[in-house]
Amino acid sequence: MKLFWKAHYYDGKTAERHEVELTVSPESLSVKGEGFAATWPLSETGQTQGFNKGEPVRLERGREAIVVDDPEFIRCLCEVAPGHRKRFAGPERTRKTLFIIPAALALTALIVAGVYFWAIPKSTAYAAQKVPPSVEDRLGQSMIKGITDAVPQCESPELAEAAETILKRLEAAAPGHPYEFRVYALESPAVNALAAPGGHIVLFSGLIESMETPEELAGVMAHEMQHILLKHSTQSMLRELSTGLLLAAAFGDFNGISSAAGTLGSLSYSREFEDEADRLGADLLVESGTDPQGLITFFERLWECECKKKKSRAETLLSYLSTHPSTLARIESLKAHLETRPATEKFEPLLPETDWEKVKSSCSQIETEKEHSEQGKAG
Amino acid sequence: MRISCPECRFEKDIDPQTLKFQTTTATCPKCSHKFHISKPEPEKKEERTVPLEANAMKENAAGKGTAVQAPGAKVIPLPGAKPRQPAPAQKVSFHGKSLTLLRLYVVSNLLSVLTLGVYHFWGKVKIRKYLYGSTEIFGERLSFSGTGKELFLGWLKAMLIIAVVLSVPNALASFVHPAFGLLIIPIMFALLPAVLVGAWRYKLSRTHWHGASFSFSGTAKEFMKIHIKGTLLSLVTLGLYGPYFHAEKERFWRGNSNFGTGSFSYDGKAGDIRKDFLKAWLLTIPTLGLCWLWYSAKVARYDWQHTNFGSLRFSFDATGRQLFSFLAGNMLLLFLSFGLAYPWVVVRGINYFSRHMAMKGEIDFAGIAHAPQSAKAVGEGLAGVLDIDVAM
Numbered sequence A: 001m002k003l004f005w006k007a008h009y010y011d012g013k014t015a016e017r018h019e020v021e022l023t024v025s026p027e028s029l030s031v032k033g034e035g036f037a038a039t040w041p042l043s044e045t046g047q048t049q050g051f052n053k054g055e056p057v058r059l060e061r062g063r064e065a066i067v068v069d070d071p072e073f074i075r076c077l078c079e080v081a082p083g084h085r086k087r088f089a090g091p092e093r094t095r096k097t098l099f100i101i102p103a104a105l106a107l108t109a110l111i112v113a114g115v116y117f118w119a120i121p122k123s124t125a126y127a128a129q130k131v132p133p134s135v136e137d138r139l140g141q142s143m144i145k146g147i148t149d150a151v152p153q154c155e156s157p158e159l160a161e162a163a164e165t166i167l168k169r170l171e172a173a174a175p176g177h178p179y180e181f182r183v184y185a186l187e188s189p190a191v192n193a194l195a196a197p198g199g200h201i202v203l204f205s206g207l208i209e210s211m212e213t214p215e216e217l218a219g220v221m222a223h224e225m226q227h228i229l230l231k232h233s234t235q236s237m238l239r240e241l242s243t244g245l246l247l248a249a250a251f252g253d254f255n256g257i258s259s260a261a262g263t264l265g266s267l268s269y270s271r272e273f274e275d276e277a278d279r280l281g282a283d284l285l286v287e288s289g290t291d292p293q294g295l296i297t298f299f300e301r302l303w304e305c306e307c308k309k310k311k312s313r314a315e316t317l318l319s320y321l322s323t324h325p326s327t328l329a330r331i332e333s334l335k336a337h338l339e340t341r342p343a344t345e346k347f348e349p350l351l352p353e354t355d356w357e358k359v360k361s362s363c364s365q366i367e368t369e370k371e372h373s374e375q376g377k378a379g
Numbered sequence B: 001m002r003i004s005c006p007e008c009r010f011e012k013d014i015d016p017q018t019l020k021f022q023t024t025t026a027t028c029p030k031c032s033h034k035f036h037i038s039k040p041e042p043e044k045k046e047e048r049t050v051p052l053e054a055n056a057m058k059e060n061a062a063g064k065g066t067a068v069q070a071p072g073a074k075v076i077p078l079p080g081a082k083p084r085q086p087a088p089a090q091k092v093s094f095h096g097k098s099l100t101l102l103r104l105y106v107v108s109n110l111l112s113v114l115t116l117g118v119y120h121f122w123g124k125v126k127i128r129k130y131l132y133g134s135t136e137i138f139g140e141r142l143s144f145s146g147t148g149k150e151l152f153l154g155w156l157k158a159m160l161i162i163a164v165v166l167s168v169p170n171a172l173a174s175f176v177h178p179a180f181g182l183l184i185i186p187i188m189f190a191l192l193p194a195v196l197v198g199a200w201r202y203k204l205s206r207t208h209w210h211g212a213s214f215s216f217s218g219t220a221k222e223f224m225k226i227h228i229k230g231t232l233l234s235l236v237t238l239g240l241y242g243p244y245f246h247a248e249k250e251r252f253w254r255g256n257s258n259f260g261t262g263s264f265s266y267d268g269k270a271g272d273i274r275k276d277f278l279k280a281w282l283l284t285i286p287t288l289g290l291c292w293l294w295y296s297a298k299v300a301r302y303d304w305q306h307t308n309f310g311s312l313r314f315s316f317d318a319t320g321r322q323l324f325s326f327l328a329g330n331m332l333l334l335f336l337s338f339g340l341a342y343p344w345v346v347v348r349g350i351n352y353f354s355r356h357m358a359m360k361g362e363i364d365f366a367g368i369a370h371a372p373q374s375a376k377a378v379g380e381g382l383a384g385v386l387d388i389d390v391a392m
Helices: A072-080 A082-087 A092-096 A100-131 A135-149 A159-175 A205-210 A214-229 A232-251 A256-264 A271-287 A293-307 A312-323 A325-338 A358-379 B051-068 B098-114 B118-131 B146-175 B178-205 B220-236 B242-255 B270-282 B291-305 B320-336 B341-354 B379-383
Strands: A005-010 A018-024 A028-033 A036-041 A047-049 A057-062 A064-068 A181-185 A193-196 A200-204 B002-004 B009-015 B023-028 B033-040 B089-093 B135-137 B140-144 B208-209 B212-216 B257-259 B263-268 B305-310 B312-316 B358-359
Touching: A005 A028, A005 A312, A005 B098, A018 A072, A028 B208, A028 B220, A047 B118, A047 B140, A057 A312, A064 A232, A072 A082, A092 A100, A092 B002, A100 A232, A135 A181, A135 A193, A135 A232, A135 B051, A159 A214, A159 A358, A193 A232, A200 A205, A200 A214, A205 A358, A214 A232, A214 A271, A214 A293, A232 A271, A271 A293, A271 A325, A271 B320, A293 A325, A312 B341, B023 B118, B051 B118, B089 B341, B098 B118, B098 B341, B118 B135, B146 B178, B146 B379, B178 B208, B178 B212, B178 B220, B178 B379, B220 B242, B242 B257, B242 B263, B242 B270, B242 B291, B270 B291, B291 B305, B291 B312, B291 B320
Parallel strands: A181 A200
Antiparallel strands: A005 A018, A005 A064, A018 A028, A028 A036, A047 A057, A057 A064, A193 A200, B002 B009, B023 B033, B089 B135, B089 B358, B135 B140, B140 B208, B208 B212, B212 B257, B257 B263, B263 B305, B305 B312, B312 B358
């Protein structure tokens, strides 16, 4: 073992580098250079570099620093001064530590998956039950405001009346809930409907136009009502929030990734939420005396469009599919669910005195009328 | 061997054996001019085989020689010696390994997940310490002295500041008039210079090298002026103010950066890059914006060429093509590995920089005093929260 170690010394006053020789004793380090000598007590000496292979050992004491190029120095230091062994460490053996990479990766993936698929759904389902309806309503209102600010509302009185009638009938079948349901019709070609927490249901005019009977509309509305009654929208908001936090913790990124994850799944539900809303929505329809076939017919039409992709309407329908996945599977499970119910129920026709064709096109009519009048003004 | 003073031509014979180093500083007894002398070629003992590092060793010895005034330096120079050699170009060398870096990242991520993200700051420090400790300039490694605790506290303070800053226009918007919500734009605009300066000051103040630490003497107020003036004029001139804005910014960033008591300086002029800027500006549409890569490579070369530290001059020689293949390679690596190759991208980045970077001249280390700067980590925290990257 070497007795003298070549090193560089910095006095903490200037950037000048002094060549020195080090000698190690059990309690201290003696530093000798040209016209210079000092003793560093090991208890005051800290190591800041030399933990990795090829990195020189850097010892610091206050502002002073000593750099030793020879990695063997640390081993000598630990042998000579066993009392201070804990303060110093040489480079870890590379081969020994490399297995940590797959192990830590697998463990991280396991924890993240466990949290994502188990802890988050469980805890958000529990937390959502604790969120009071008034808070949900406020949340929903701010979400709705965001949408209605961007998309114009459809002002058709026929549609509003039809939606109100359907809503009343469905609500009568679901007594004892704390929500006040409100339906918003928006002028947008998207074949889509949304449910915001607290009882807000958004229907897009593209969706209404694609429906052939009021029962279909009742089906979609029952489905969205169940999302609200089952607190799905509140749960998925909480899920997004906690998923964002999880990703932030995993990747150490408190901005980029988490905000991206937040926008990824805005207002989209997991498959199980959709299935639950489908089944209970169908039950709600049956209990209110409405033919649940309307919901199935609507899904089947969606499925047809899905098959005839690349046709003009398919593109607009895609927006519905993206937030409501795998239509065919849903039709199957919905049919299977309805078969389990006794088939003796009688269904009352919905809106028997209303001209559905007129209702369903009332939004676009207003739109075209507006365009005409605007053109007239311009002319 | 015979050496001569380049100033007064005074010459003397000395024994090379008395020279302790490859290169050392001699002081002329007649005019007390300081200059470098080297041992004759066959005497050279190659301590390392890599020529770059050998150069670095020589330079260290030179620096040391000046400082300690070793007996060899007390030589009396005599006439007829060989003229002073031009100083060899210094390179930055990086010794980091991507796999080690990957290990640091992976372990840091695991511990972050287990601690709900708190460990992230300590992991960041570990990674930074590794990267700094693997970077060698003039034979001396950089070192990072930041701590996880200060980064964590800085982040907490930054979150608090952001929360307050965002809540004021929000409250005004909901209680007074929705138009107050637009206040967020000027607030963020005004906050940005403070964040950038704070983050850069923190990073420099925690960087140590060769017995001294770096520091930054520019103020947020100063940069705010440059930033506001530059942004407004760029808007008015459809971006044509760009080169002037660039030169002012570089003068601010580089000119206010210090190593110990020594200061960097920048003498670039907008007039020199104006033509290239105009060319890139006109070619934006036909080249789909790619011409800006060539422009930024050229400007990087120009900026380093006009950066000095005392008598030390810098040069950076990456071409637009090299920058393009560097960036494209990074994107490809990240894309094909689903982000797992990030450590390789980091190492590639440092290697790209050090491969193209060279320094010529000497640093008078004895004349540089250690001047530590106490900077808070809030700037770094704010930059992190706002997702702004302040890189070396």
